[in-house]
Amino acid sequence: MTVPYETIDTPALIVDLDRVRANVEEMAAVAARHGVALRPHVKTHKMPELxxxxxxxxxxxxxxxxxxxxxxxxxxxCADILLAYPLWGEPKLERLRALRERARVRVSLDSVEVAEQLGRVAGRAPIEVFVEVDTGLGRLGRPPGRPTAELAGAIEKVPxxxxxxxxxxxxxxxxxxxxEELxxxxxxxVTDLVETAGLCGGGLExxxxxxxxxxxxxxxxxxxxxxPGTYVFNDATMIRLGVATEATAAARILATVVARPASDRFVVDAGTKCLAADGRPEDxxxxxRPELGMRFLSEEHGVGRCPADGGPEIGERLELIPNHVCPVSNLFDHAHGVRGGAPAGELAVAARGRVR
Known part of the structure; x- marks a missing residue:
């Protein structure tokens, strides 16, 4: 039985640094080819090195x-930061004030109330804001068109x-x-935002x-x-959507088979505390190992399915590509960088747990 990354104890977050580099360069090339700026979302990896x-x-x-x-x-x-989240409350406003002393910081929002709070800590330089628009997700923002244009006009009047x-x-x-649907x-x-920007008078990013x-x-x-954020690692959802492949999935959970309680079942030492509880485990x-799949996750156990006439042995190691990699990064203090099938040092997940 071969043991990949035998010096790494499991369960572990492993990051293939060669795949990361290729993913980073590919998306940078996309942006450059079309003449647009690339501002990746770092919540996916939470690692300053990346x-x-x-x-x-x-x-x-x-x-x-x-x-x-x-x-x-x-x-x-990092000296140019977009904070894509509305800020509220005195503690956050004071931190924003301090952060602006060492970086350019722009903030997204979808209300006059949040804009008024930001305006209080602007000082001599106005705080640049992006008005969030709801283009179909149903989370933050008003609908595109006149509702957003009216909101943007009201926010622009805030000192x-x-x-x-x-x-x-x-x-x-x-x-x-x-x-085609994608x-x-x-x-x-894009067209919803471009049309809305026209109603705002133009000149907006x-x-x-x-x-x-x-x-x-x-x-x-x-x-x-x-x-984009997930592209740096990719995950099972990106594979399902056709924008990534197993070969471009750079972040994986290295897990060990710890039990074979039935001929068609195996158990690994990675559950929701490693793979997160986001999405369907079977994805x-x-x-x-296309013949293997996951059935369900509990906190410390990952229960998988395998052919009744075969499957992994106890002690065998598997690499699991999670459904949604972003919350997975937040579950580990560090990742193990690998290159060419060999360990290449640890990367601190320095922004882990920074939820405020």
């Missing part, structure tokens, strides 16, 4: 979900705030089932996100910036 690599490959800046992430990345030298652009996240693209979502994402739509959206006239990909 953010630095993305910037070195041509990214214009980074996107963060929370102030805590932004603070970690600013400490690592200490300047509307720099419009922003959306087409998370509903994850629910598409065909490449392309339509991406194109609609158009920032769109999501790994599934990024390659399509970058090619639509009017977009100025794409904000998890067992890399290089």
């Amino acid at each position: 953010a630095t690599a993305q910037l070195a490959a041509g990214a214009a800046g980074i996107t963060c979900a929370k102030l805590g992430e932004a603070e970690v990345m600013a400490d690592a030298g 200490g705030v300047r509307v720099a652009g419009l922003l959306t996240h087409a998370g509903h693209a994850y629910r598409t089932t065909t490449s 392309r339509r979502v991406a194109e609609r994402e 158009i920032s769109v996100g999501s790994t599934p739509t990024a390659r399509h959206a970058a090619a639509v006239p009017g977009v100025t910036e794409i904000r 998890i990909v067992v890399a290089g």
Whole structure:
């Protein structure tokens, strides 16, 4: 029995650094080819080393979900940050004030109330904001068109705030089932914002996100910036959507088979505390082993299925490609970098747990 990465104890988050480099360079090339800025979302990896690599490959800046992430990345030298989340409360406003002293920080929002809070800490330089638009996800933002244009006009009147652009996240693209449907979502994402920007008087930046739509959206006239995140690692969902393959999936959970309680069942030492509880366990990909699959996860156990006349032995190691890699990164203090099938050092998940 061969033992991959035998010096790494399991369960472990392993990151293939060669695959990461290829993924980073490919998306940078997409942005460059279409003349748009690339601002990757670092919530996927939460690792300053990888953010630095993305910037070195041509990214214009980074996107963060929370102030805590932004603070970690600013400490690592990231100087241009979009905080794609509305801020509320005195503690966060004071941290934003401090963060702006060492980095350019722009913030997304979808209300006058949040804009008024931001304006109070602007100081001499107005805070640049992006007005979030709901292009179909049903999370944040008003609908495109007149509702958003009216909101943007009201926000522009708030002292200490300047509307720099419009922003959306087409998370509903994850629910598409065909490449043509995915392309339509991406194109609609951009055209909705471009038309809305026209109602606002023009001159606004158009920032769109999501790994599934990024390659399509970058090619639509009017977009100025794409904000994919998952592409750096990819995951089983990206494979299902056809925008990644097993070969481009750079982050995996290395797990050990610890039991074979039935001829058609195996158990690994990785459950929801490693793979997260996001999505269907049966969609998890067992890399290089198409005859294997996962049935369900409990906290510490991953229960898999295998052919009754074969399957992994106790002690065998498997690489599991998670459904959604972003919360997986948040479950580990560090990742094991690998190159050419050999360990290549650890990477601290420095922004892990920075949820405020």
